[in-house]
Amino acid sequence: MSWINDPWPWYVAGPLIALTMFLLLLVGKQFGMSSPLRTTCSALGAGKAADFFRFDWKAERWNLMVVLGAIIGGFIASNFMSDNTVEINPEVAQQLSQDYGIESAQEAYLPTEIFGLENFMEPTNLAILLIGGILVGFGARYAGGCTSGHAISGLSNLQLPSLIAVIGFFIGGLIMINFIYPLIF
């Protein structure tokens, strides 16, 4: 059946993400994928350095189980349900190739020029991945949530703070793509 291997269209994926949120609500939890980062810091002993990590992380172990599940889900989907290529807008693919030398659009799931085993250890790529990660971790905690916590959970509950956060996500993303990318690639 082709729906197993073909990418799922947005109108299938979106409702299934909403379903994930409802399933978590039904078992008494909240959908948010950046809280596990805080739980992990706490479990690793960050409570010694900052009050922010001094809480009963064992009570939050459930979100580490969701993370473990997401890892397994990624394994299953990439190995048994996908040809691991992503077809984006051809104009965007061409622009990536022309402006930034990223040729792997339409052929890979992630740009091999950055994420490929032979490439990610290059200093520029390491910096992109590390700084990107730091900004995501710092920003998510500062804003009190990430895409799942604010853009899905918070907005579904009509929370104004989540709308402000999501506007922030786009301000940051547009600044990065339009002003900072031309400087680094």
Next chain:
Amino acid sequence: MRYITYLVIGVFFGIVMFKSEAASWFRIYEMFQFGSFHMYGIIGSALVIGVIGVQVIKRKRVGTLDGSEMSLKPKDKGVARYLIGGTIFGLGWALSGACPGPMYVLLGAGFPSILVVIFGALLGTFLYGLLKSKLPH
């Protein structure tokens, strides 16, 4: 048993993230270039169903499976932390092409390079914890 439930929900979420390509750097780049409706459709359709569902839950007072109240706590009020924190998050999201959920999914999908992003995200979370009292909220 409860932990198996959380694990299964995680597996489901992981498959959805990967299959919808929301975990792909290319899709995130394309979204910020307004190159396709795909990501907007995913978030938009999740939201339409999410808003309707949460309204139904509130009006019908639907509880959790064990009968307690659902975790629909209102967010703390404020502007600065959401706008500044959100913008910082957006910079990182567009740079690494990964938000927290997809990071884990990509690790399972066999991209060891994503460990650098996950390490960075843990470091960023730790830095926030250290600096929290000095930041405007």
